Amino acid sequence: MTRYLELVCPAGTPAALRVAVDAGADSVYCGFQDCTNARNYPGLNFDRDELRAGVAYAHARGCRVFVAVNTFPRAGDLGPWQRAIDDAAGAGADAVILADLGMLDYAARHHPRLRRHLSVQAAAASPFAIRFYVETFGVSRVVLPRVLAVAEVAALIGETGVEAEVFAFGSLGTMVEGRCYLSSYMTGRSPSCDGVCAPAEHVSYREEGDQLASYLGSVLMNRVDAGEGAAYPTPCKGRFLVRGEPRYLFEEPTALNVMPLLAELKAAGVTALKIEGRQRSRAYVGAVVAAFRRSLDALAAGAALPAEAAALREIAEGGRETFGAYQKGWR
Amino acid sequence: MSALTKGRLTLGPLLFHWPAAQRRDFYARIADEAPVDCIYLGEVVCSKRLAWYEKDLPEIAARLRRAGKQVVFSTPALITETREAKAIEALAAQCAAEDLIEINDLAAVPLLGGRKFISGPLINVFNEATRDVLVRLGAVRVNAPIELSQTALATLAAGNPTGETEVFAFGRQPLAISQRCYHARAHDLHKDDCQFVCERDTDGLAAAELDGRPLLAINGTQTLSHGYFVLLDELDDLRAAGVSHFRLSPQALDMVAVAELYRAALDHAVSTDEVLARLQEWIAPIPLINGYLHGRPGMEWQPARHR
Numbered sequence: 001m002t003r004y005l006e007l008v009c010p011a012g013t014p015a016a017l018r019v020a021v022d023a024g025a026d027s028v029y030c031g032f033q034d035c036t037n038a039r040n041y042p043g044l045n046f047d048r049d050e051l052r053a054g055v056a057y058a059h060a061r062g063c064r065v066f067v068a069v070n071t072f073p074r075a076g077d078l079g080p081w082q083r084a085i086d087d088a089a090g091a092g093a094d095a096v097i098l099a100d101l102g103m104l105d106y107a108a109r110h111h112p113r114l115r116r117h118l119s120v121q122a123a124a125a126s127p128f129a130i131r132f133y134v135e136t137f138g139v140s141r142v143v144l145p146r147v148l149a150v151a152e153v154a155a156l157i158g159e160t161g162v163e164a165e166v167f168a169f170g171s172l173g174t175m176v177e178g179r180c181y182l183s184s185y186m187t188g189r190s191p192s193c194d195g196v197c198a199p200a201e202h203v204s205y206r207e208e209g210d211q212l213a214s215y216l217g218s219v220l221m222n223r224v225d226a227g228e229g230a231a232y233p234t235p236c237k238g239r240f241l242v243r244g245e246p247r248y249l250f251e252e253p254t255a256l257n258v259m260p261l262l263a264e265l266k267a268a269g270v271t272a273l274k275i276e277g278r279q280r281s282r283a284y285v286g287a288v289v290a291a292f293r294r295s296l297d298a299l300a301a302g303a304a305l306p307a308e309a310a311a312l313r314e315i316a317e318g319g320r321e322t323f324g325a326y327q328k329g330w331r
Numbered sequence: 332m333s334a335l336t337k338g339r340l341t342l343g344p345l346l347f348h349w350p351a352a353q354r355r356d357f358y359a360r361i362a363d364e365a366p367v368d369c370i371y372l373g374e375v376v377c378s379k380r381l382a383w384y385e386k387d388l389p390e391i392a393a394r395l396r397r398a399g400k401q402v403v404f405s406t407p408a409l410i411t412e413t414r415e416a417k418a419i420e421a422l423a424a425q426c427a428a429e430d431l432i433e434i435n436d437l438a439a440v441p442l443l444g445g446r447k448f449i450s451g452p453l454i455n456v457f458n459e460a461t462r463d464v465l466v467r468l469g470a471v472r473v474n475a476p477i478e479l480s481q482t483a484l485a486t487l488a489a490g491n492p493t494g495e496t497e498v499f500a501f502g503r504q505p506l507a508i509s510q511r512c513y514h515a516r517a518h519d520l521h522k523d524d525c526q527f528v529c530e531r532d533t534d535g536l537a538a539a540e541l542d543g544r545p546l547l548a549i550n551g552t553q554t555l556s557h558g559y560f561v562l563l564d565e566l567d568d569l570r571a572a573g574v575s576h577f578r579l580s581p582q583a584l585d586m587v588a589v590a591e592l593y594r595a596a597l598d599h600a601v602s603t604d605e606v607l608a609r610l611q612e613w614i615a616p617i618p619l620i621n622g623y624l625h626g627r628p629g630m631e632w633q634p635a636r637h638r
Binding site for chain 1: 408409410411416436437438439440441442453455457458459460461462463464465468477478479480482483484486487504506507508509510511513516517518536537538539540541542543544546547549554556622623626627628629630
């Protein structure tokens with residue numbers, strides 16, 4: 001197989017977009033400054049003029065731009081999502097990344113020539129689900145959920161023939177995406193509809209003796225020795241009492257890094273690798289994108305992969321890495 | 332005020348893994364005594380569990396039908412394996428014409444062979460545009476996701492061309508689903524060799540904050556609220572908006588009594604204050620929750636304005 005692996009990179013801000021493009025992204029993805037995208041955090045995202053400028057900057061350098069409109073509108077409030085799709089099309093974006101059935105339907109009807117990518121928020125992890133989206137809405141690419149082993153990714157691509165984009169680096173949730181209400185259960189704000197998981201204004205840290213306690217809303221998420229440093233209190237990374245013992249019930253705080261699996265993913269027929277992290281700094285984006293660029297170029301040239309692993313480990317969440325579901329035994 | 336819908340009661344699929352005998356006894360009593368109009372049967376959480384009780388389902392369904400109940404077969408929250416897909420295709424081909432199928436994963440839609448279906452509460456139907464897509468695809472009843480507020484629920488119900496909108500009204504709220512089994516993980520077991528430890532916790536396995544306050548209930552690959560959700564004071568407003576069905580989700584308590592209380596509340600035979608007091612007494616020390624209805628954190632309880 002000589003297929004080229006496309007590198008899809010996060011652009012949380014116009015500055016991050018330029019950093020990612022300059023560091024060698026083949027595509028960048030971004031969103032508008034509101035709840036229409038799944039990284040609705042203060043200080044992030046693009047206004048309409050910034051998106052047009054970002055598209056021009058990227059296109060001039062051979063890089064594509066995908067706009068995430070990947071949250072679920074609440075009943076009675078479709079307008080912002082429809083406008084986001086219209087404005088992405090108007091700005092010359094190369095694709096919209098969608099999850100909601102109503103918005104997929106809207107985009108297919110109003111902008112039939114604009115490519116529709118299925119967001120990971122739709123969590124299509126089986127050939128049956130993928131066929132449903134492809135046949136019903138003409139979806140041309142699916143961002144696969146972070147729950148599949150490499151062999152399953154290969155089988156899925158083989159069975160559906162779909163363009164598959166898979167996560168390569170960044171945070172790793174353990175719940176099926178787009179169907180997790182843990183954050184709204186504790187804070188009232190939802191990843192699905194508000195585009196925020198564990199929003200910062202609901203997070204607090206308290207020193208309790210020699211220990212540091214982290215809270216999400218009123219919920220104690222973890223308590224660690226003060227020197228240890230507390231991980232961000234995302235609900236699925238919390239430590240809870242189960243059967244009398246404190247446990248990381250869902251997942252340890254780790255970051256996904258597939259760098260050692262690049263050749264396998266390419267052989268599986270994957271079209272694109274996605275770097276997570278629109279909420280991350282420009283320095284983070286630049287470092288991760290450049291590292292993956294060097295590795296993918298080496299892979300394409302049939303050369304030995306450069307030793308990037310150590311450098312990336314330092315910036316991984318919690319300083320610990322995992323292959324996540326790509327390796328057997330994760331479940 | 333607009334006319335109220337009749338307010339039909341449904342009994343949602345049993346989400347927990349009860350021993351087969353307990354399951355049979357439960358549905359026998361429901362058939363004979365519970366004032367519910369419609370019963371959802373089948374496995375939503377983990378298709379491995381079906382091996383323990385699948386053979387009982389035809390008889391359970393027949394008994395419910397004889398009692399005049401509508402029977403709906405629920406299908407998994409996640410369809411990932413060919414075996415699960417084939418089971419849905421077989422169900423769609425074989426189940427009686429008057430029975431309905433509830434989908435909980437959109438992957439089920441192309442497996443139904445054109446059969447009409449009920450869109451379950453685990454499908455993301457957050458808005459009217461999505462509702463209309465599902466109706467076009469064959470949905471005859473649409474369940475709203477638990478996360479929606481009362482205002483959004485009313486909007487979703489108001490223009491529903493099928494006239495059938497269902498909302499979750501009682502029980503632990505399903506908050507998340509995973510490919511991973513947290514019951515197995517809590518017992519240091521692998522999902523493929525889980526020894527069905529979930530059977531030990533007929534109302535879920537408690538997960539508490541480190542200082543001991545219970546927070547969540549684990550049910551295999553599913554995570555539920557610790558508190559029992561109770562929609563009561565909002566019943567009439569939602570009926571006026573067009574909500575036709577209210578779902579009671581089976582928990583390990585007297586569900587016949589719960590159904591009787593809800594029926595009495597819908598018929599205005601008992602005040603909601605009294606119903607609430609009774610429920611609270613049965614459920615204690617587990618708290619009641621209803622935050623989502625009021626745009627609050629789901630784990631909170633918001634008392635009615637008049638109280």
